[in-house]
Amino acid sequence: MTIQRDYSRIRVLAVLLGLLVLILADHFNSATFALNSGQGGVATSYSQLDSGACAPCGAPCPSED
Amino acid sequence: MATTQTTLNTGLPPQSETDEARRIDGFVVSTALTSLALLAGLIGLEAPIDRVWLLFVGVGLGIALYHAAFGFTAGWRNLVLKRRSGGMRAQMLLLAIATVLFVPVLGFAETLGLTGISGTLAPVGVSLLVGSSLFGFGMQLGGGCGSGTLFTVGAGNLRMMVTLTTFIIGSVIGTMHLPWWLAQPGIDPVDLIAGVGVMPTLVLQLGALGLLAMWFARIERQHHGEVERAILQRPVGPWYTTLLKGGWPLLWGAIALALLNLATLLIAGYPWGITFAFGLWGAKVLQALGVDMAQWAFWTWDYPALALADSVLVNVVSVMDFGLLLGAMLAAGLAGRFNRASRRPLPARSITAAVIGGLSMGYGARLGFGCNIGAMFSGIASASLHGWIWFACAFAGSLAGIRLRPWFGLDQ
Numbered sequence: 001m002t003i004q005r006d007y008s009r010i011r012v013l014a015v016l017l018g019l020l021v022l023i024l025a026d027h028f029n030s031a032t033f034a035l036n037s038g039q040g041g042v043a044t045s046y047s048q049l050d051s052g053a054c055a056p057c058g059a060p061c062p063s064e065d
Numbered sequence: 066m067a068t069t070q071t072t073l074n075t076g077l078p079p080q081s082e083t084d085e086a087r088r089i090d091g092f093v094v095s096t097a098l099t100s101l102a103l104l105a106g107l108i109g110l111e112a113p114i115d116r117v118w119l120l121f122v123g124v125g126l127g128i129a130l131y132h133a134a135f136g137f138t139a140g141w142r143n144l145v146l147k148r149r150s151g152g153m154r155a156q157m158l159l160l161a162i163a164t165v166l167f168v169p170v171l172g173f174a175e176t177l178g179l180t181g182i183s184g185t186l187a188p189v190g191v192s193l194l195v196g197s198s199l200f201g202f203g204m205q206l207g208g209g210c211g212s213g214t215l216f217t218v219g220a221g222n223l224r225m226m227v228t229l230t231t232f233i234i235g236s237v238i239g240t241m242h243l244p245w246w247l248a249q250p251g252i253d254p255v256d257l258i259a260g261v262g263v264m265p266t267l268v269l270q271l272g273a274l275g276l277l278a279m280w281f282a283r284i285e286r287q288h289h290g291e292v293e294r295a296i297l298q299r300p301v302g303p304w305y306t307t308l309l310k311g312g313w314p315l316l317w318g319a320i321a322l323a324l325l326n327l328a329t330l331l332i333a334g335y336p337w338g339i340t341f342a343f344g345l346w347g348a349k350v351l352q353a354l355g356v357d358m359a360q361w362a363f364w365t366w367d368y369p370a371l372a373l374a375d376s377v378l379v380n381v382v383s384v385m386d387f388g389l390l391l392g393a394m395l396a397a398g399l400a401g402r403f404n405r406a407s408r409r410p411l412p413a414r415s416i417t418a419a420v421i422g423g424l425s426m427g428y429g430a431r432l433g434f435g436c437n438i439g440a441m442f443s444g445i446a447s448a449s450l451h452g453w454i455w456f457a458c459a460f461a462g463s464l465a466g467i468r469l470r471p472w473f474g475l476d477q
Contacts, residue, residue: 007221007403027377030379031375032379046379
């Protein structure tokens, strides 16, 4: 007995492949990839000193006063 | 429970659907697992192992959200229109569990030897008030909040892909304007734990959540004469089948979400968030198209600037969002319902509502420092005043959105 599918397998794979390509393109142009490729003096998310925003929600840090 | 499920755009069918239709979809499950393995491998190759764990935490969150049909939007709407409070009481339970888990950990972090962790704290001001109201308005037209949009997209809902796309566009516009909004009147974050201590914070928050839950139940009892057993409802089938194929009681969902948010705090150093990644993805696209993002003050702040320069594979929020999408896809495959919600044609008015809703949520999320997850769930769990204010304003905005739904042919 076959299941009636609500989607196209090819489209699902194409979308996922497209996303993978975008992620890889972004990654190959990133600071982390540059550091891992031997480039020195690169600031990555792991060497971050976060003074401009205090959380990933984008909220700024409390004022100094 | 059934009412909540069918209105969440999750593609979940009425309970009368036969077991045949709920057969595990091998293609979707294997595709989700293969994608997950590939992504985990890539992250493991390039980044420290904590990002891989966070990917899997995201997967767990996606499964829990989908299998429990744990959405905020329909819960708010059901209270307003149908005077049914199950969804709202489940959300209060979620916040109560998270409060019990988070407040002692954050309050005694140094004593517990937990260095480098902090709660979600954000300022209270015009930006928060406007942003959260806009978000609440948008979530009713968009058809889901931040997490709702993401997990329904993972489950293959085409309409919600429109909402997500415009959510991203709205987020980027929000990052452009946020510095101006932050220049308007406001005060620094208010941290209840630092202000009054751990125990008083626990008592205050649990008391407030309990009172709200009782109030919601009272509203339901006044209109229906009884209160539905929505939270403690037993699974329809054996527990192990339900665990795998879905139909989780809301209690299971609340426990899973609270525990996984705690895991996020302990691994990442800060609680679960969703929408920062949307702005980041949009900014990366603009940057790739040649736009100089350094012209926008937001993208010169240290955290956003580094996130923009770095890979999405090391950005905590992005990694967890990817995990959530794949987790929801996996869950939909296990339930045999992938893309089920897209069976019906998409009327132009419904797409228009998705566009308006997505833009409002995106812009509102940046001004309000997050969505139901980053601002409300994680904010209240962290005992930050901004989380409570976000909740109140978003609910008020949601009332306007609910009133507009019929104009766009959306069900009530």
